[in-house]
Amino acid sequence: MNCTDAPAAVPSDAGIAGIGVLLSFIVTAAIALLISASLVFQEMCNAQKPSILRRKLLNSYSDQQILTGIGIQSVGLAKRSSLVPYHFFLVWMLSLLSMAVHNATLLALARDFRRDWVLRWMRELLMLVNLVLSCTYGIYILRSVQRGINDATFPVECAWRPETRDGAPAGNAAVSYVGTGAVIVGNVVIFALAIWYLHARTRRFYAAVQAVGLVLMAAFAVGATVRVAYLADAFALSTPIRLSDSGEREWSFGQLLSVGMLLLPLATVVEILRGEIKCAPPQSDGDYEGKGRLLGEEEQGEAQELRPGLQTQEHPGFQPSPLSRSVSSLLHKK
Template sequence: MSANCTEAPGTIPSDAGVAGIGVLLSFIVTAAISLVISASLIFQETRRSTSQKLSTLRRKLLNSYSDQQILTGIGIQSVGLAKTSSMVPYHFFLVWMLSLLSMAVHNATLLALARDFRRDWVLRWMRQILMLANLVLSCVYGVYILRGVQRGLSDETFPITCVWQDSTPNGPAPSNEGISFAGTIAVVAGNVVIFALATWYLHARTRRLYTVFQIVGLLLMAAFSVGATVRVAYLADAFSGKAPVPLADDGEREWSFGQLLSVGMLLLPLVSTVEILRGEIKCAPPVAADQYDSDDKGQLLGVEEQELRTNNGGRGTGTADFQPNPFWGSQTNLFRK
């Protein structure tokens, strides 16, 4: 369906699929739970207590919530791009904020569970691919938002694709145009920098300044999450009831089945936790940081250390705290076997 970019409609229909109260709450609650668990794991790790075991259940729960958040973030961004001919900048901006929230949660999880991912090259590169997909989609959204700010269409009822049409009349310049433009550029550039740092952190062999990087990174991701949450709460009709564009109905504030389902999905990771407690799923405890230099024989995610050494062609010695992929790299060098 082609978009009408010459005459703005007086009102627009609500879009509960991307801005409904259940969808927004599921993102916000998941982010809060994940950040709290990440902080608790990082704090426990920095204590360096040899008598204290890291919690397997919390790590499993955090991994599940993080996977759910980043996959949902990628999915909702894909839906938004597929609906550019009908989605207005207001909804498009909310989707972008939710994607930033999911990215912050995933990066915070990476800070807490990076050692687990390093010990399995499949998990490590799966995370890398998801991070890249989320970054590319987020940057595309940032470009659309920048164009909308430039043409004064951020609070108009034209579809978001109209920001590229010369036939679309420019809207009035907002009073905070300079701040919005500079802030959007800063967010996009910050996402690229954070992605580069997260990639280095995920594949790094060194442990220098490891704790400092964890604490600073966690504080930064928490700030990102709080900022995105405040922006969503202030802007979304589901919370404030004061959307910047006239909505034809109150669908985003109603608790429909889809909204209840979004919130209900928060319970899924708890099922794995119960299964672990009941012994249905075997999940080996992680290895503490101060035990990496010893000859540990433990398991991680059901993979024995001896199997990891075998998959590495017998080249690994000591603990398998980093498993290189079978195509290039080694435990000590990223580019050479």
């Protein structure tokens, strides 16, 4: 790693910023946000027949998005000694895109996660890992802006090396500071609100929370997509740094595979339609303000017989974890 003499150009990295990789993130985000919006709107209209197929498809796309986001961030951190800030920033934008998609999915599928503590804890763990990685990327970006190498061809790790000569501050350095800091703080706040939403038992302002949250996540996704389209060599006319080749614009096997992965969740939908996989309908998580339930009492009774112990008498749609039950029993033990 050379932190004293910046090369005139750097090779492209199609595995991170290739056209197929970027399109797979963007298209998946668009599909997931549209499905989330349709499910939330259907719930606001008190629809009596919830769509099992759309919920399953949304769940698959959301899982794919957050796992891919965590994976690409891990690869970026592992390559920080060779990855330039240009590619590092693109990875960060893709992670924000995956985070927005997953949070929008929580707004639409919260009932499915509340009724199984394993699914709920797994989601929370993935969200925490994604948050830690995203904040780490934000700190690297802030340090690169501070050292004036955010548009240089030095590896991003050089932002922490004392031998690196500070570059001239960019004209938009103040905006970069404020914007990056605001995104980091916003991610932490949204993570806390998402955890609260998964554990909330009250239904007051439930529809308003869903609508506002969905609009906010859509704005996050659109903002990240615009930044990627503006900077990435696969879409933009020019890049902040000079690339020695055009590998990020070429449709190689890896790029086609990334786009082809978009069809993978559709296989589950076909299996459901053919009757190979049985999916339980979404259950009401308690409507104490008189809002219509998604399932009738007879259907809820059948679901309870199929999956006993998943619902409590006080809050029929929330399953507490065994750990919380044991702690509660110890606290109330006389």
